[in-house]
Amino acid sequence: MTTDLREAGADAGPSRAPRGWLGRLVLGRPSDPVWARPALWALLILAAILYSWSLSRNGDANSFYAAAVLSGTESWKAFFYGSLDSASFITVDKPPFAFWVMGISARIFGFNSWSLLLPQAAEGVAAVAVVYAAVRRSVGGLTGERGAHAAGLIAALALTLTPVVVAIDRDDNPDTMLTLLLAVGAWGLLESLRSDRHPLRWLMLSAVAFGLAFNTKMLEGFIPLPALVIVYLVAAKGTWRARIGRLLAAGGVLAVIALSWMTIVDLIPKADRPYVGSSANDTVWNLAMVYNGFGRLSGQGRGGFGGGRCGRCRDGRVRGHPAGAEAPHGAAPICCGSAAGGSVRRSGCAGRRGQGAGRQLHPDVYRNSTRGSRTCARPGGRRRSAAAGARVSAPRRAGRPAG
Numbered sequence: 001m002t003t004d005l006r007e008a009g010a011d012a013g014p015s016r017a018p019r020g021w022l023g024r025l026v027l028g029r030p031s032d033p034v035w036a037r038p039a040l041w042a043l044l045i046l047a048a049i050l051y052s053w054s055l056s057r058n059g060d061a062n063s064f065y066a067a068a069v070l071s072g073t074e075s076w077k078a079f080f081y082g083s084l085d086s087a088s089f090i091t092v093d094k095p096p097f098a099f100w101v102m103g104i105s106a107r108i109f110g111f112n113s114w115s116l117l118l119p120q121a122a123e124g125v126a127a128v129a130v131v132y133a134a135v136r137r138s139v140g141g142l143t144g145e146r147g148a149h150a151a152g153l154i155a156a157l158a159l160t161l162t163p164v165v166v167a168i169d170r171d172d173n174p175d176t177m178l179t180l181l182l183a184v185g186a187w188g189l190l191e192s193l194r195s196d197r198h199p200l201r202w203l204m205l206s207a208v209a210f211g212l213a214f215n216t217k218m219l220e221g222f223i224p225l226p227a228l229v230i231v232y233l234v235a236a237k238g239t240w241r242a243r244i245g246r247l248l249a250a251g252g253v254l255a256v257i258a259l260s261w262m263t264i265v266d267l268i269p270k271a272d273r274p275y276v277g278s279s280a281n282d283t284v285w286n287l288a289m290v291y292n293g294f295g296r297l298s299g300q301g302r303g304g305f306g307g308g309r310c311g312r313c314r315d316g317r318v319r320g321h322p323a324g325a326e327a328p329h330g331a332a333p334i335c336c337g338s339a340a341g342g343s344v345r346r347s348g349c350a351g352r353r354g355q356g357a358g359r360q361l362h363p364d365v366y367r368n369s370t371r372g373s374r375t376c377a378r379p380g381g382r383r384r385s386a387a388a389g390a391r392v393s394a395p396r397r398a399g400r401p402a403g
Helices: 021-027 036-052 063-074 076-081 097-109 113-161 163-168 175-194 199-222 225-235 240-267 284-298
Strands: 365-368 374-376 383-386 389-392
Touching: 021 036, 036 113, 063 076, 063 097, 097 113, 097 175, 097 199, 113 163, 113 175, 163 175, 175 199, 175 225, 199 225, 199 240, 199 284, 225 240, 240 284
Parallel strands: none
Antiparallel strands: 365 374, 383 389
16 A cells, blocks of 8 residues: 555645636645745745846946847847847857847847846746746655745755856846756756656757757757756656657757757858857857867867957958958958967957948957957057057956856
8 A cells, every 4th residue: 555645634735715827826726835836936036136136237247248239239130140240240159049039128128238138137037937847846756745845946046046147147148048948958858757648749848948058058058968868768758769759859859949040150151141250160060069169178169259360361351352351341350369379460340330330339348369359349449569469458348258
C-alpha cells in the first residue's frame, strides 16, 4: 500500500470554492497554500523595484549597445543588422535579437533611458517568474504542494537578489534577454518531461527559446544544451526511438531559428551590407564560432574591428567604395586595429550630425581596438597620438562591449 504525499491532509487543505481567472491570477488555485500566490506577487514586485528604481540614473548604460538601439530607431536596415550607425557601416559584436526588443520600445516611446532599459527590467522580472514556475512544477512529486511552492519561491528569490543579475537587468547588455530565454528553454524541456498529452509541443517551445538565445549571444546560448539533452534522453517518457525522434524534430526547429539571421546576413553580398563587427572575415559564421564562440575559451576571440585587420580596410582605405576612403552614405569609416600592435590605421567618427543616414547616432565612444584605441562619434572629439598608435578620446564615459 502506497501513500501519495501530495494528497496528504496537510497539503490538500480544506476544499475551497472555485475561482474565476482573475481570482486564480491574484490568489492562485483553490488547492494552493493561501500564502503562495501573495508571496510570489511580493517577490515579483521586489524584483521590479530592484531592476527599475531610478533607471534614468544609468543614462544610456552601455553606450556601445545604446548606439545600436538608437541607430535602429532611425533606419530599419540598421535595425535588422544591429548596426552601430544608421548608415549601416558596421554592426555591433552581438546578434540583434535583444536590441530589437529595446529598439521597438525606443521607436514607440522615443529614445531615452526608460525606453532603453525598462524592457530589460521587464525581462528580468519575467525570468524570476519563469524560474519560480519551473522549480515549483519540477519538485511537486518529491515535496508536496507546500514544499514545491516554497522551493519555487526560494529559487526565484535567489535569482532576484543575485548581485550580477540586478546589475545586468539595469543595463542594456544582451545578458538579460539571454537569461530569460535560457530559463524559458529549460522550463519548456522540464514541462515536456512531465506532459502526457503534448510533450513535443513543450519541447518545441524549448527549441525556439534556445534558438533565440543563439540570436542573442550566439554560442553562449547553447551552453546548457548538452546537459539538457542528456536529461531528456534519460528521463523522458516513451521508447528510445520516440525520445530521439522528438529530439531530432526539436533540433530541426532549433537550427532554423538559430541559423536564420546569420544565414541571411552571410548570403547578402558584402558590399550591400554592413561589416560584421568583431569578425575576422566579415561573416557572422566567424563571429559566432570565434569571437562569440570557441575563441572565448582559447583566448583567440578577437575580430576584425577591434583585433586584426578588418576585411573591408586595407592600408587605411575602404575597399568596395568609389572614393576608396569614404564609408557608405557619407559616414566616416570606423577605425581598424592591428592585432599585432594595436595601432589604428584610420580613425574617424562613426557618423556625424548632418544630412543623410550618416548623421551622428550617439555622443559616446563606439568601439575599442585591441589596445584600447577608440573611435568617437561626437564632433570635435580630441585626437591623441601614442606610441602604440592614434587614439580618439570621447568627452564622456566610454561605452564598451560587455563581452
